[in-house]
Amino acid sequence: MNSNGISRRSFVKGTASAIAGFTILPRFVLGGAGFKPPSEKLNIASVGIGGQGKENLKACEGENIVALCDVDWNYAGPVFQSHPNVKKYKDFRKMLDEVKDIDAVVIATPDHTHATIAMAAIKMGKHVYVQKPLTWSIEEARKLTTAAREAKVATQMGNQGHSSEDIRVLCEMIWSGAIGQIREVYAWTDRPFWAQGIGRPVNSPALPEGLDWDNWLGPAPVRAYNPVYHPFAWRGWLDFGTGALGDMGCHIMDHAYWALKLDRPTAVEASVSSHVVKNWEKMKNSETYPDASIVRYEFPARGEMPAVNLTWYDGGLKPPRPAGLEKERKLGDGGVIFIGDKGTIVEGRIIPESRMKDYQRPAKSIPRIAGTHEQNWIDACKGGPAACSNFEYAGPLTETVLLGNVAIRTGRRIEWDGPNMKITNIPEASELLGRQYREGWTL
């Protein structure tokens, strides 16, 4: 980060915010459509409000909430009730078409519909806040990032930890050499909390009243409604979610991604738990992500930082306990371990704890975020500096996380040409980078 709160990545890549970095002009001064001065309220629309979107919306209540959209009016009921005078929609396309004064859109739908909704908003010049992971596929992340850059809209991915004090302290520790050069990183989550490694249900219960299943499916292939998908466990299904890795990787790997200034990995390999359906027969699962997985990423050297391997564990698996961790100290439900040539950081703290206690934290060099992650984005919408997890950062992070799912699905080592978005050693795996949308849907 430089002193204007602009990440290295957005600075290097020459975005509007990077230009602002040289001149330190707020964006509303630079002009361009849609950047309101801080004195005015934004008109915000929210799509997907029954789950995490409800929390995002709360953080935006200081602005004008002008439209609410959810495919499930039962699930969204409490939010509709608390906003009796706000227009309600099931179809975001109709909402964007009818409500002309929307400045910005918050999107917290299941992963498989992030991209289509966000792209429609971006193409209309609206600022977007999109839940993590940014998209369902790598191709969508790349296109969305490019489109947002071209449209010069303010963006933020909903990895709220990126606005935290903790991640800034971690970066400052690592950048000041607290544990020396880092060549090995481990990250893990105890998720999934929903069933994975299962087959498609054979029953087809009646569609609940108030649910627009066709719009829930969005660009994904048609299948019958089932409560195993909506409202919660879509995360485990290949067609809709991105598994434990997609759900938590954008939070947990974020720490490594920023602190180690990672960009594109050069290779990734995975191994996964297998589910035996009957003796001698393993499930050939083309429906859900596995119960547990290990994903190994290789990143090349970056500037003064050496090449680094990042290993991800989920579904109950955890990394090996690093040397120096106190005997009785447990690894948490999710976290990151950085192994440096001069020490080890576990879940944000140098180990052993006695060494952390003696450690003098470096001066704060990264600007702190005042208020919420959503507010950080609202400030950007009003011409402030780019939000901390804007798509120039969050796009490549999401692509990296999702590349792990490509490795999980192929079961083979994947060599990756990140800049050109190409798998160089298994051409047939390229079909997993994106997908053919259902008729009537485009990006």
Added chain:
Amino acid sequence: MWAQGIDRPKDTPPVPEGMDWDLWLGPAPERPYNPAYHPFAWRAWVDFGGGALADMACHILDPAFWALKLKYPISVEACTSTRMSGEGWGKVGVRETYPQASIVRYKFPARGNMPEVKINWYDGGLMPARPEELEPGRQMGDEDGGVIFVGDKGKLMCGCYGMNPRLIPENKMEAYKRPAKTLPRIKDGIDGHEKNWIEACKGGVAASSNFDYSGPFTETVVMGNLAMMNPYKVLEWDGENMKFTNDETANEFVNPPYRTGWTL
């Protein structure tokens, strides 16, 4: 190759004719007959089998145990895959069956001129990191599993049953001259294992995997299962006294009680 991470069946089909279910149970706690246990998939069930680890590690870790002159480990730690039921936060099969997949991490003390060593075991589809010395496309181990030895001067890989030990990469193996044969060979090799024992029964030399070797080896292997029952904790093992020194809960599994009428 059998289901793990599952719950106990609720149905109670009749015991098939010709089968003595009580004797099948032996010292294990009583439960109704079910084809989920017999004849094949008992391996999965904590009361009867030892899971993927006990089934295969006595083959796969054998070359490590012998070549590295191992005996009791000083500690063991495991992490296991979780299987969610899909109903709330419910989990499937906990302590009924072994997990679908696991990693077990053993630590062994220094032996003579050999340093302290760690063994990391992976099962249920999980694999160790691919060594960078391994040529692209080359299989790690073989279709039944394998071992990778990481030395300070190179790496050595073999398959299941210790088959086909080779330095990697292959060009290093090709340049390598094997040492003279010092260990006596077993007639007919892998197919002569039973005859090797028959000869011992008839007063020949002790069989190659006699209990003085395979006892401590088996203890080590199944200890991994105790770690799976008590995951995410480094359990410290006192091999001579056969107990964990830092976890009484784990000790409950070291010598579980027999059903009435059975003793050892």
